Amino acid sequence: MTEPEAILRMTGIRKEFPGVVALDDVDFRMFPGEVHALMGENGAGKSTLIKTLTGVHGIDAGTIELGGSAVSFAGPPEAQRAGVSTVYQEVNLCPNLSVAENIFIGREPRRFGRIHWAGMRRRAEVLLGALDLRLDVSAGLGSQSIAVQQMVAIARALDVSARVLVLDEPTSSLDAGEVEQLLKVLRSLREDGMAILFVSHFIDQVFAIADRMTVLRNGKLVGEYRTSDITPVELVTRMIGKELEVLDDLEESAHDRSDLAAAPVFLQADGLSRKGAVAPFSLEIRQGEVVGLAGLLGSGRTELARLLFGADHSDSGTLTVDGAVVPMRTPRAGMDHRIAFSPEDRKTEGLVGELTVRENIVLALQAARGWSRPLSRKRQDELAARYVAALDIRPTSPETLVRNLSGGNQQKVLLARWLITEPRLLILDEPTRGIDIGAKTEIQRLVAKLSGDGMAVLFISAELEEVLRLSHRVTVLRDRKVVAQLDNESLTADEIMSIIAEGSSA
Amino acid sequence: MSTLTRVKEYRPQQRHLPMIATLVLLVAAYGYGASQYPAFGSGQVVFNLFINYSWLLVVAIGMTFVILTGGIDLSVGSVVALSTVLSAELLTKHGWSAPAVIVLVLAVGALLGTGMGALIHYFEIQPFIATLVGLFFARGLCLTISTEAPSIDNAVFTSIAQTQIPLPGDSHVSISVVIALVVVVIAGYVLHYTRFGRTVYAVGGSEQSAVLMGLKVARTKVSVYALSGFCSALGGLLLVFYKLSGDPLSAIGTELDAIAAVVIGGTILSGGSGYVVGTVLGVLVLGMIQTLIDFDGTLSSWWTKIVIGALLFGFIVLQRLIARRAR
Numbered sequence: 065m066t067e068p069e070a071i072l073r074m075t076g077i078r079k080e081f082p083g084v085v086a087l088d089d090v091d092f093r094m095f096p097g098e099v100h101a102l103m104g105e106n107g108a109g110k111s112t113l114i115k116t117l118t119g120v121h122g123i124d125a126g127t128i129e130l131g132g133s134a135v136s137f138a139g140p141p142e143a144q145r146a147g148v149s150t151v152y153q154e155v156n157l158c159p160n161l162s163v164a165e166n167i168f169i170g171r172e173p174r175r176f177g178r179i180h181w182a183g184m185r186r187r188a189e190v191l192l193g194a195l196d197l198r199l200d201v202s203a204g205l206g207s208q209s210i211a212v213q214q215m216v217a218i219a220r221a222l223d224v225s226a227r228v229l230v231l232d233e234p235t236s237s238l239d240a241g242e243v244e245q246l247l248k249v250l251r252s253l254r255e256d257g258m259a260i261l262f263v264s265h266f267i268d269q270v271f272a273i274a275d276r277m278t279v280l281r282n283g284k285l286v287g288e289y290r291t292s293d294i295t296p297v298e299l300v301t302r303m304i305g306k307e308l309e310v311l312d313d314l315e316e317s318a319h320d321r322s323d324l325a326a327a328p329v330f331l332q333a334d335g336l337s338r339k340g341a342v343a344p345f346s347l348e349i350r351q352g353e354v355v356g357l358a359g360l361l362g363s364g365r366t367e368l369a370r371l372l373f374g375a376d377h378s379d380s381g382t383l384t385v386d387g388a389v390v391p392m393r394t395p396r397a398g399m400d401h402r403i404a405f406s407p408e409d410r411k412t413e414g415l416v417g418e419l420t421v422r423e424n425i426v427l428a429l430q431a432a433r434g435w436s437r438p439l440s441r442k443r444q445d446e447l448a449a450r451y452v453a454a455l456d457i458r459p460t461s462p463e464t465l466v467r468n469l470s471g472g473n474q475q476k477v478l479l480a481r482w483l484i485t486e487p488r489l490l491i492l493d494e495p496t497r498g499i500d501i502g503a504k505t506e507i508q509r510l511v512a513k514l515s516g517d518g519m520a521v522l523f524i525s526a527e528l529e530e531v532l533r534l535s536h537r538v539t540v541l542r543d544r545k546v547v548a549q550l551d552n553e554s555l556t557a558d559e560i561m562s563i564i565a566e567g568s569s570a
Numbered sequence: 571m572s573t574l575t576r577v578k579e580y581r582p583q584q585r586h587l588p589m590i591a592t593l594v595l596l597v598a599a600y601g602y603g604a605s606q607y608p609a610f611g612s613g614q615v616v617f618n619l620f621i622n623y624s625w626l627l628v629v630a631i632g633m634t635f636v637i638l639t640g641g642i643d644l645s646v647g648s649v650v651a652l653s654t655v656l657s658a659e660l661l662t663k664h665g666w667s668a669p670a671v672i673v674l675v676l677a678v679g680a681l682l683g684t685g686m687g688a689l690i691h692y693f694e695i696q697p698f699i700a701t702l703v704g705l706f707f708a709r710g711l712c713l714t715i716s717t718e719a720p721s722i723d724n725a726v727f728t729s730i731a732q733t734q735i736p737l738p739g740d741s742h743v744s745i746s747v748v749i750a751l752v753v754v755v756i757a758g759y760v761l762h763y764t765r766f767g768r769t770v771y772a773v774g775g776s777e778q779s780a781v782l783m784g785l786k787v788a789r790t791k792v793s794v795y796a797l798s799g800f801c802s803a804l805g806g807l808l809l810v811f812y813k814l815s816g817d818p819l820s821a822i823g824t825e826l827d828a829i830a831a832v833v834i835g836g837t838i839l840s841g842g843s844g845y846v847v848g849t850v851l852g853v854l855v856l857g858m859i860q861t862l863i864d865f866d867g868t869l870s871s872w873w874t875k876i877v878i879g880a881l882l883f884g885f886i887v888l889q890r891l892i893a894r895r896a897r
Contacts, residue, residue: 140784141784156783157776158780160774160775160843178764179764179768
């Protein structure tokens with residue numbers, strides 16, 4: 065089959081940031097009248113590739129050709145003028161202006177040198193009508209749903225005479241009906257010959273709309289596939305890749321559930337949900353049990369954990385701790401019920417880099433006691449010394465500034481902070497990401513030991529092997545829904561992967 | 571569409587609510603005054619508001635542009651004073667002609683504003699700090715030029731100051747009022763009908779989005795401060811026409827009056843929403859309160875400040891409530 069001429073061709077793209085190669089020799093092309101999905105986990109380089117295309121970042125090597133001629137855009141406005149329009153994940157429009165104005169601002173129709181408001185409204189109605197959207201275009205954008213705002217952003221992009229439309233996770237905050245509406249619009253744009261770049265974490269949507277996919281992993285090109293030539297399982301396998309683990313095995317006893325069945329349930333969620341974050345789910349965690357949360361990044365793992373801790377409050381459902389229903393509306397409530405949450409992004413949500421190891425360690429305990437009862441310096445020193453030794457934090461001086469520690473040691477400081485509050489449920493969100501293999505093993509051992517001592521643990525990780533090694537039970541999330549809860553007796557990574565890819569247990 | 575059908579179709583939108591509240595307040599205050607003091611009912615009381623506050627109105631219009639982008643301009647009072655001092659100094663001691671003085675004063679105001687705008691945009695200094703620098707700088711400049719408040723006897727200036735434009739009903743206004751109203755109309759047109767004006771709103775709504783939509787954010791941000799500087803200088807000239815003197819210690823605290831007028835007029839301090847008409851109403855409300863207290867005669871004029879404080883509080887709470895309901 066002969067292929068038509070590509071409208072966009074990126075060849076050998078390389079982009080380095082200080083200390084990181086974000087893109088390494090990546091090829092990417094787009095054809096008119098096709099939806100091309102760019103796939104990969106977070107950090108795979110999707111966003112960077114889009115940004116090099118739209119001129120947000122320059123490239124260190126490679127070429128970009130649009131319609132046969134080499135281009136290099138100085139920024140999104142220039143890319144837009146050349147026909148490459150981008151609609152971002154968070155809608156980048158002005159909520160205080162009207163719908164019509166958001167479509168046309170900067171290019172308003174004018175008559176006698178002044179803005180022709182009536183003409184602008186008419187044209188806005190026509191444009192939105194073509195997207196099957198009928199609404200009062202003089203209403204404020206801020207009063208519209210996210211889906212409508214998304215459509216308005218697309219309408220704006222189209223009116224700039226786009227040839228290439230880039231949609232960066234357009235569906236992440238839409239509900240099912242809204243997604244369908246959006247996909248319908250994309251299909252009709254495709255028929256009009258538009259080349260559409262579609263980025264989404266949702267495997268279903270990608271298979272529903274894309275004609276072609278390019279998979280990236282760790283900044284490298286894995287391959288380009290026609291949707292008809294690849295299955296969801298193959299896609300997920302290629303996105304995640306096989307990572308060789310050289311970890312020594314944890315004792316098999318970690319999986320032994322025999323004495324757990326009798327253990328009291330510590331926390332139970334019934335139909336808990338939050339719109340746009342997680343669909344209603346039920347979950348129970350027993351004392352001494354490790355529950356693993358598996359799923360792709362963006363599948364709702366962190367959001368689920370935040371609901372349990374009270375970092376976000378739920379729209380529906382109940383949360384029961386020790387058999388009593390509790391409102392969990394603030395992290396403070398979580399802490400009061402002795403739930404500890406170690407967040408995913410330790411730098412921005414967890415640790416205070418400008419404080420010392422000691423100060424970071426006592427932070428949560430101090431907060432739990434209240435500021436009116438300060439911990440004495442002597443007690444602080446004792447606690448810090450004990451946990452620095454117990455977790456083998458290096459350097460061993462508790463007075464080191466946390467920002468000077470390696471990632472693994474920072475993670476241990478974070479753990480120490482929560483451990484001294486003696487939590488009954490410890491939520492660990494990606495505790496081992498980006499840390500070296502040795503520290504990883506130590507943290508895994510620690511988790512096993514804590515659960516052996518009766519602590520309940522919710523363990524979130526993108527690495528399936530790790531989840532399997534530690535967990536008594538595995539809860540699988542997909543597209544912000546809990547799709548399976550499995551006892552971890554003879555589970556394999558492949559089984560979980562196929563659930564992630566297909567949405568049901570095989 | 572004829573004006574009539576447009577009026578019929580009009581239903582108050584939420585973003586107009588604060589402005590409508592201000593209008594109601596203004597009418598109520600006037601009604602109260604008229605019922606208490608017979609002299610209050612004459613039209614001249616209203617025209618006097620314009621005569622006495624035309625200079626503040628012009629300053630507040632410039633402030634409206636700045637606040638619409640989400641910024642603030644603390645330098646306006648000092649720039650007003652600088653304009654009065656420059657006018658007095660050049661006219662009386664250096665014998666400059668009136669037109670030359672007017673042009674120079676306006677240029678200095680615009681230039682100071684441009685400088686502050688450039689600091690804010692290109693060096694990413696908070697508007698509060700950058701214009702605080704402007705406040706001290708301009709006030710210092712005033713006192714360097716003159717520590718006295720000489721009166722002005724230039725023929726052009728005195729004739730502008732003393733000309734009364736008669737209105738029906740035995741009333742009159744000054745030339746300054748006409749100038750201020752022209753500024754209002756131009757500002758309203760610019761904000762509603764030009765790309766620059768709409769970009770002002772867009773920047774106030776979301777600066778990041780405005781950049782990504784390819785709008786000329788840099789130029790707009792610098793321009794609003796230049797415009798505010800220009801309006802302050804023009805306001806200073808109107809103050810000269812009103813007082814016929816140049817006082818380096820005049821207009822202290824004017825920036826706060828201007829901000830209060832803008833906010834009471836329904837413009838939201840975080841930017842992106844508000845109207846010039848609202849600012850006119852805001853200035854009139856401030857003036858009306860002062861007039862009421864003057865008519866009463868027994869209250870100290872500090873009561874004006876207390877009432878303004880209470881009003882500001884009320885309007886900020888109102889805006890918050892509206893914003894919350896919109897969400």
